[in-house]
Amino acid sequence: MKITVVGLGVIGGSFVKALKGKGYEVYGVDKDVDTLNRAKEDGCIIEGFVDGEEIIPETDLTIICLYPSLVLDFIKNAHFKSGSVVSDAVGIKSYFIEQALEMIPDDVEYISVHPMAGREKKGYAYASADVFKNANFIIIQHETNDEQKIKKMQLLAGKLGFRSVKIMSPYEHDEIISYTSQLPHVMAVALMNSDTQKYDTGKYIGDSFRDLTRIANINEDLWTELFLNNKRYLLSSIRHFEKQLDIMKKAIYDDDDETLKECFRESTRRREHL
Amino acid sequence: MKITVVGLGVIGGSFVKALKGKGYEVYGVDKDVDTLNRAKEDGCIIEGFVDGEEIIPETDLTIICLYPSLVLDFIKNAHFKSGSVVSDAVGIKSYFIEQALEMIPDDVEYISVHPMAGREKKGYAYASADVFKNANFIIIQHETNDEQKIKKMQLLAGKLGFRSVKIMSPYEHDEIISYTSQLPHVMAVALMNSDTQKYDTGKYIGDSFRDLTRIANINEDLWTELFLNNKRYLLSSIRHFEKQLDIMKKAIYDDDDETLKECFRESTRRREHL
Incomplete structure (x- = not known):
């Protein structure tokens, strides 16, 4: 063959x-x-x-x-x-x-x-x-x-x-991929670009920051094309993420330790299941 | 000694x-x-x-x-x-x-x-x-x-x-750490918890998702204490991140490929500098 x-x-x-x-x-x-x-x-x-x-x-x-x-x-x-x-x-x-x-x-x-x-x-x-x-x-x-x-x-x-x-199907593919692949790329780029650059950042990072931002080094033409041609699913995945971010932000603001712990327990359970 | x-x-x-x-x-x-x-x-x-x-x-x-x-x-x-x-x-x-x-x-x-x-x-x-x-x-x-x-x-x-x-100083430490360590943990937990669970997620992930969510497996007591006792800096770091997320979200919504590419070029430059 x-x-x-x-x-x-x-x-x-x-x-x-x-x-x-x-x-x-x-x-x-x-x-x-x-x-x-x-x-x-x-x-x-x-x-x-x-x-x-x-x-x-x-x-x-x-x-x-x-x-x-x-x-x-x-x-x-x-x-x-x-x-x-x-x-x-x-x-x-x-x-x-x-x-x-x-x-x-x-x-x-x-x-x-x-x-x-x-x-x-x-x-x-x-x-x-x-x-x-x-x-x-x-x-x-x-x-x-x-x-x-x-x-x-x-x-x-x-x-x-x-x-x-x-x-x-192609539609199912594009929906799940907007969450598992495209959203992580959006997050990594936003994290990297949100640095206030007040400090020499590289001297204050651990493995988590390094792992998370690896994909912030990104092929601009390819990913622009991938994002814009999957905008409906991608925007929906970003919105789901923002909802969770809001829950945690509110819990931090309100000193609501029970909600925070519940978020952590849930993410730990899901990550271990992965 | x-x-x-x-x-x-x-x-x-x-x-x-x-x-x-x-x-x-x-x-x-x-x-x-x-x-x-x-x-x-x-x-x-x-x-x-x-x-x-x-x-x-x-x-x-x-x-x-x-x-x-x-x-x-x-x-x-x-x-x-x-x-x-x-x-x-x-x-x-x-x-x-x-x-x-x-x-x-x-x-x-x-x-x-x-x-x-x-x-x-x-x-x-x-x-x-x-x-x-x-x-x-x-x-x-x-x-x-x-x-x-x-x-x-x-x-x-x-x-x-x-x-x-x-x-x-302790204040400088807590400010930079809210960005390099605490924010990535917030992001990982929010990503994990934003899964709609419509698909068998583990079968549709690559290295980026795996790397990014590793820290979503998190010690709930320790991190609740760390987050709540650094809330001023942490909330500020979350806000900086949300601003960047908004820029990308708007660019995707508007089919604004130039802004997206600019975000990618900037994150790539910063990540390589790291």
Whole structure:
């Protein structure tokens, strides 16, 4: 089976690294020749291409790991093999999946996925098979999907090292992701930017601040696109968070130790359950 | 030099573990005999005591690692050696330091410290010298402190593995800590509790959510005390955070990609500077 990964950045690069030695014929497409050469030297791809013209028509599974806005462009211009599967790894789904489906020929299966793994840094150099180990994987199922092909994708995710594979609709995906992924990014950025900078902050932090703000180092183009195209769910998640923040703020203001303790007990119970 | 650590929980236990092999005579006080026996078996203390009656009057440096509310009780009832230094590791300082100073005899030096290191879990079993490695250490200086003794404390912190040692007033300490430590805990608890629980959340999270909510597993008695006794600074830090959250919320609502990108560029710059 021929797999081609399009875009060997941090996610696409991790795909080819995790696919290495798993018995697939893996190819890479990237506009950067140095990246292609490195991936070939690493033994992660058989051959690299600066565009998909030659390799995509022969590919059984195409995984497009480009910026969201570029995924549709790529699909529009590609000639996919009849009976093949095309996938993407974009962080939100509903806003473009209908458009993608319209462009995909009837004899090609479109199965969007979301590997819940990443790095703050961009590029192949930061890609690693390790980021997929024991991570969560989501497969987006729409009405026209073939059950057998969904199952094959599920098996592949297991082979890549993912611990959990969930199947859901694009809308469900975007709702839960607005809470588990987008809201934490909003919080980290707001925390970092709310520093009054009166002190040399780095000298007064512990692990919690370091952990929490790691994702405040953020790819501005990618995340702006992800936020604005999921605004309904994201704004709702922010509102839920603000409600809880208000409860704690009021308890602190009122010296209401019982409410505070109840908040802590609840969060501890939930975190341990996780 | 005789050092006695009072309370061999996660912080006190880390102190005796980090002091091991550094050339001091180290003793432990804890109401739990099993904990004292374990610390002795580990070679971290020469002897353990269930109260301070016998050992404190002979101790050159007493480090009190009890809950904030118990520190003052301990000081009130202890008989400190003339010329000795007494310290505590409480997470906020201004609300009790004046009371502590009133109880401390004139021939005893009180130097409050804050090792910016911890664990979510309680107890000696989770203590480790590693948590101090490369961490930040704060020494609280008040008007009556002896410069030489402050310097000795600074040297000790270096020996324990801390990378940075800062000296500041109790008020400065409580202000910066409300931002770097207390606000992240408020955020983590609010995030955890804002889950609508419509989905099996654990299957849809990545590292960022895991990192961010680790401290939502929180010691309710300790943190309620720390929050309520630092409410002025903490509420101010929450307000600064809410302002930044509002800026991002408005930008998302208005599809204002330029403002969002500006927020991301600023947080990235600040995080990299850290």
